[in-house]
Amino acid sequence: MEKRATIKDVAEAAGVGVATVSRVLSGGSASPRTRERVLAVAAQLDYRPSALGRNLRQRRTGGIGLLVPDLTDTFHAQLAEGVLACARPAGEPVVLGSTGGDPEQESELIGMLLEQSVDRLVAVPSGDEETWAPAIRAGMTVVFADRLPAGPPAADDDPAAAAVDDLLLLDGLAPAPPPPGRALDVPSVVADDRAGIRTAVRYLRGLGHKRIAFLGGPGHDRRAAAFREAVGAPVDEELVVFGTGSRDSAYAAASGLFQSRPDLSAVVAGGNVLGEAAVLAARELDLRVPRDVSLVMYDDVPWAELCSPPLTVIAQPGRDMGYRAAELVLRSGGRRQRSVVLPTELIIRGSCGPHR
């Protein structure tokens, strides 16, 4: 419980000034003689500079914040591991927050990070651009991973927007995905959802499936849009359903989908929690996979192989995604970074069969 040595102690013991010690320790210029002495004394006193003093002086906390909706979503855990893997060698502490998918909690956590002067942040956002504006305004360096915040409220009662969407859909084009950080100008690292979903839908089509459903969760809007695009007009909107984030709600959504539309023959789940729910709901309703219903799940997770049949998945590199995002946030010395889109891969296992 002895208290730690400060730079002053080291200076005194080495018979030099504190400035010199600081310089030696942070690679400034110093004569070899003093450098050696200071180093020796520091080692002997087991001196470790206090991040507190440094941070205060430099008006910023080192380290990077990490905000995810839910760690028990294996994909987010993978992503977090990636961030940690990048931060560790850099000696940067990672401050973790889990938002539960709730924009309000997200907002609070951003506030907390701000208070801590954590000025670099990797986030899987839950809130919309409005939620994120304060962080940006405060000068945080933010990198979004896996998703982008939804655009401004985009009220349901905005007929113009809806019309545009329709038009685009009828043309077989995706509604323009929120342009990466147009409003916010924030770089991001995301998977190529469009290609991933398209590949999956084509694959299912190739197996003869006509009625394909999309089961999404919060933040899966881009995937849903990609799905609509891949399916092509006319989109049967009853086949695009969303859960709200909890496992229960995902299960309810899946179960509701299966029950309300017994005619569907294939499901694309927008994330592993949704995939899990789909398997469970199907089993409960005595639907057999893949005989009665085919299933493709977004996210490759270790347990996908454990299911029987093992799940066919759209793999996205969660760990890489986290790593790259952390890299971006660490490297951006103030200058803008380019966004990154990582490839997805359709891994065919056993959860899809021919349409009967």
Added chain:
Amino acid sequence: MEKRATIKDVAEAAGVGVATVSRVLSGGSASPRTRERVLAVAAQLDYRPSALGRNLRQRRTGGIGLLVPDLTDTFHAQLAEGVLACARPAGEPVVLGSTGGDPEQESELIGMLLEQSVDRLVAVPSGDEETWAPAIRAGMTVVFADRLPAGPPAADDDPAAAAVDDLLLLDGLAPAPPPPGRALDVPSVVADDRAGIRTAVRYLRGLGHKRIAFLGGPGHDRRAAAFREAVGAPVDEELVVFGTGSRDSAYAAASGLFQSRPDLSAVVAGGNVLGEAAVLAARELDLRVPRDVSLVMYDDVPWAELCSPPLTVIAQPGRDMGYRAAELVLRSGGRRQRSVVLPTELIIRGSCGPHR
């Protein structure tokens, strides 16, 4: 990008001294008139006290550290969520580190936390007591979760220790589990491994199984000991095998076990990663669960139900464990806390069958 208002700005704008502002904001005494004015000004300037200044002054960083071996182990993710759930309402930031099960990395991360003056820590330890001694000596408040650090080196070449172990085993007693923090005097929150394992073994025995194996990972020594105790002498040590932490190594261990001992009829996996490996290895070797081999897995995770058959598990409350540990670490205002042992529950699903 405007810089944040400081306490000085508020003081100036309110026409009072900084001391008064500080007092008002931290609940000290002040006249209603000034209090009101200061509050108004603070709100208007959107003032948020900087944790940096406060921490430096108080010589401690708020917040709590969290060290786990691997977040993609779903149990650790649950535990982490528990810690976060407790820390969030308290407004405490959580600094996360993942050690990969490597004592050396763990040591480095402890050093990093020390540097950050994070003085409260919840840890699922990987290293032994020697690894943890520095943290304790430095005055950190540590709470171990899920496991305790292994006792001192307990060198393989220490015949005395080995002999004692043998003796105890022959007596059908578990080698005394490292007394919770005897050497280290650190409180902990763990599951009742002994009861959990015993129940599982009895259950398997009840199904007629004679040759039961234990498949463990790093940190599962207490569970292995409990297993040995539950099985009773003589323990067939070939049936107690360990992986080193990675999924590959777990798979190798499981596969090796099945191949070297085709006579075994049931396996207790010491954790969900091991359970996953066991299912995979069994499938690869064309062993059917539960017809050819019965399986009980420690940890209840959402995907346990997805396997077919759904896995019978020893459930331990991961989220609670994290929550309680965080509570302990937050509440201990310097004074010692009592360790907590949480109950386990055998959840019978479909992965165990009668011995044939």
Added chain:
DNA sequence: AAGCATGATGGAATCGTTTCCATGGAGAAG
């Protein structure tokens, strides 16, 4: 009415670091 207690208030020290600036000495160039 004078002295005393009480409570609000602001100045200043403090925490441990980095960094600006002034100083001083040594070597080089004239």
Added chain:
DNA sequence: CTTCTCCATGGAAACGATTCCATCATGCTT
């Protein structure tokens, strides 16, 4: 030999909060 340059060095000022302590006003007691 003088002057100029360069570099190592240490003192001191930040950074933004908390907190001790002195000051001052007010109201009460005697």
